[in-house]
Amino acid sequence: ASVGACRVGTMAGAEGAEEVPPNPMAGGLEMVQPQMGSQELPELFEDERKRWLILHVALPRTIMTYDLAQGRSTEAELNDALSNLAWGSIDTEGGEWTLESPDPSLDPPHSSLITYADYVARTYPADQTMEDSAREENLRLAAEKRSCFTCPGEPGSKFRAMFDQMIKNLQHSNKALAKAFDIKKVILNEEELPEDPAKSEAQNIMRFGRHQILPSFWNLLIQLTKQQRRFSVVFRSFHEEQLTQVQKELQLFTQCQHPAYSGQNKTHKPPLMDGNKGSRDLRLTAAAIGRMDRMGGSLHFRDRPQEQTPEEEAVESAENPADSVFRPTEYAFPPYHQAYAGLVDQVLETANTAAIVDDLAFWDAHDRDSSAGKLLLIDRAETKVQHIFFDGNIEKDDANCVDVRDAVKGEALPLQDSSNIYLHRVDFFQAITDVDYYVKAVEACELQMSKRIVQDRHSEGLARALSDQERKQASEAAASMTPKEWLYRNIIPALLPALEACQRDRPEDPIEFIAFYMLRHSKQYSKTLKA
Numbered sequence: 001a002s003v004g005a006c007r008v009g010t011m012a013g014a015e016g017a018e019e020v021p022p023n024p025m026a027g028g029l030e031m032v033q034p035q036m037g038s039q040e041l042p043e044l045f046e047d048e049r050k051r052w053l054i055l056h057v058a059l060p061r062t063i064m065t066y067d068l069a070q071g072r073s074t075e076a077e078l079n080d081a082l083s084n085l086a087w088g089s090i091d092t093e094g095g096e097w098t099l100e101s102p103d104p105s106l107d108p109p110h111s112s113l114i115t116y117a118d119y120v121a122r123t124y125p126a127d128q129t130m131e132d133s134a135r136e137e138n139l140r141l142a143a144e145k146r147s148c149f150t151c152p153g154e155p156g157s158k159f160r161a162m163f164d165q166m167i168k169n170l171q172h173s174n175k176a177l178a179k180a181f182d183i184k185k186v187i188l189n190e191e192e193l194p195e196d197p198a199k200s201e202a203q204n205i206m207r208f209g210r211h212q213i214l215p216s217f218w219n220l221l222i223q224l225t226k227q228q229r230r231f232s233v234v235f236r237s238f239h240e241e242q243l244t245q246v247q248k249e250l251q252l253f254t255q256c257q258h259p260a261y262s263g264q265n266k267t268h269k270p271p272l273m274d275g276n277k278g279s280r281d282l283r284l285t286a287a288a289i290g291r292m293d294r295m296g297g298s299l300h301f302r303d304r305p306q307e308q309t310p311e312e313e314a315v316e317s318a319e320n321p322a323d324s325v326f327r328p329t330e331y332a333f334p335p336y337h338q339a340y341a342g343l344v345d346q347v348l349e350t351a352n353t354a355a356i357v358d359d360l361a362f363w364d365a366h367d368r369d370s371s372a373g374k375l376l377l378i379d380r381a382e383t384k385v386q387h388i389f390f391d392g393n394i395e396k397d398d399a400n401c402v403d404v405r406d407a408v409k410g411e412a413l414p415l416q417d418s419s420n421i422y423l424h425r426v427d428f429f430q431a432i433t434d435v436d437y438y439v440k441a442v443e444a445c446e447l448q449m450s451k452r453i454v455q456d457r458h459s460e461g462l463a464r465a466l467s468d469q470e471r472k473q474a475s476e477a478a479a480s481m482t483p484k485e486w487l488y489r490n491i492i493p494a495l496l497p498a499l500e501a502c503q504r505d506r507p508e509d510p511i512e513f514i515a516f517y518m519l520r521h522s523k524q525y526s527k528t529l530k531a
Helices: 004-013 073-084 114-124 132-147 157-170 173-180 201-206 215-226 240-254 310-319 338-349 358-367 428-433 437-464 468-480 482-488 492-505 510-520
Strands: 052-058 088-089 097-098 229-239 289-293 298-305 330-332 352-359 372-376 385-390 402-406 423-425
Touching: 052 215, 052 372, 052 437, 073 114, 073 132, 073 157, 088 114, 088 482, 097 157, 114 132, 132 423, 157 428, 157 510, 173 352, 201 240, 215 437, 240 352, 298 338, 330 338, 338 352, 338 372, 338 510, 358 385, 372 385, 385 402, 385 437, 423 437, 468 482, 482 492
Parallel strands: 052 229, 052 385, 229 352, 289 352, 372 402, 385 423
Antiparallel strands: 088 097, 289 298, 298 330
């Protein structure tokens, strides 16, 4: 059996493997909670311990080995990824980069080192002040350098063993499987062997002799399903064709018909995930695929009918008694609360798997700044739902291609507030070589959010703690106030942030907006104010 298949099989509950207890706590919650002062830590509620996980999963350099949007084959993509994980020094005389780190890593072994990718970016600068032709040429040269990083004679040739290890973990070395699909060699350049419409989907999936979607991702779905966790997957891609490949493989995987996960040819069989026999349906349908338009400000699900109230349906029926008009689902922004609520409360209430084709043109037009990247909306007051965005293109000090925003205020969230809770920077080398990578990553993000909830609740409790004497004084002061004074003292300070946000965004339904804002930000104002 292949390295990847063997390890997935062990984790997926092969014979003799220890069974996972049903409904486990959120990742890491079985650990002893850290002490915060002498007071007892507030408890998490049951639905906070077993949060609904909404996993936003990028495709290239995250769960897939090639990048159609950037035109990089698997060979180029793996080299490029390693060039971002290799740390070295620059010779002061010749200006050449020399590899210093023994292994690929997201963080530098020493603060004085830089990655080869950063070195190439300095050598071939491509900023907006340059002429277009010079800028494009430098971008091309930099991409070429990164794509052959581990080739003989190149600065990263010592990392060729790591490159080979990645291929080894991706290849189908299971002899029975290789024989069944006539696999002769591993192909790293997708253009060498285009998809053949005359062959079956299974044959086309296996034509490269390796996984196109990482085993560690399939293993994550297996483990969360076995643990009976509530989770949803939202695929995020700049390229619709690449999403189509994921949709095809996911369809077969969820039905236990994926050639590498079917129980045939000495492969392991995952649990059903297609809605049959009481299973959760994780298939991706056309109705659950949205298109993001950052310039126009909308998230559009063209194959999903717009939800209507009974009153709206009655009006439409009266206006068009013989013909019902199909209206696709569309969420406009800003303000962002409608798009957030639409995705969470409507799309993901009826589909466990969704996808968003993000706006690459908008990101490119804004010089690939994170503020124009893949939009991730977060409700910071929500403790029973956790969004986690996995992307291997997130940088150490820059979210790069992900734009994390507060769903109510619309403000961008600082990277330090999002990292390891809502954002996970994927180590692509580890994601390929460790089949448990995404399982561990989810657990780590869950644990960090649990700690943050407890810390916030603890701080909030201390801030609101009033002695009996203070409560009495506050009550006496309130009794002596005029109605107008009481309102200005107790109500207006809490309403002001909502009113300011409302007048700034000018929503169609201001009352609904204010109500939503107050409910979502109940922790941001005090219900008991000192006199």
